[in-house]
Amino acid sequence: MIVLGLILILLATGAIVLISLEESTTASTASLTVFDYTFQPNHLEMYLAGAATAGVLLLGLAMIGSGYRRSSHRRRQMREARVEAHDRVARLEDEKRRLERKLTESETTPQVPRQHDGGTPPPPPPSDDRLVAGPATHRRPGEPRV
Secondary structure (H helix, E strand, C coil): CHHHHHHHHHHHHHHHHHHHHCCCCCCCCCCEEECCEEECCCHHHHHHHHHHHHHHHHHHHHHHHHHHHHHHHHHHHHHHHHHHHHHHHHHHHHHHHHHHHHHHHHHHCCCCCCCCCCCCCCCCCCCCCCCCCCCHHHCCCCCCCC
């Protein structure tokens, strides 16, 4: 959009420069020579050519403005997405650190059974009914059961 707008502005500017540099013999007639072809437009044709040139110039300016707005909007969206992704990663890393800290604390502190307050029946003791091998915590991983 921006490049096409610049091309239109350059075309309109070229037309304005062409008209302003041409020598006119009288105030009422103008003679324009473009690629060895001579034009002699009347007042109405000159007015319409000027209006068309102004329209092309304004269209080019509007296209440049639209292109800049679109690209700035796209850059803003990309920046917001980057910030959101960074925040999400930071939250996940914080949660990971918190869980690792909780895991190391639970491994270092012994499990103390809670005291029974008397209002509800105490929980049943853990069952040690294991077949021949006993509790799984006494075996090493990969060690066969006896």
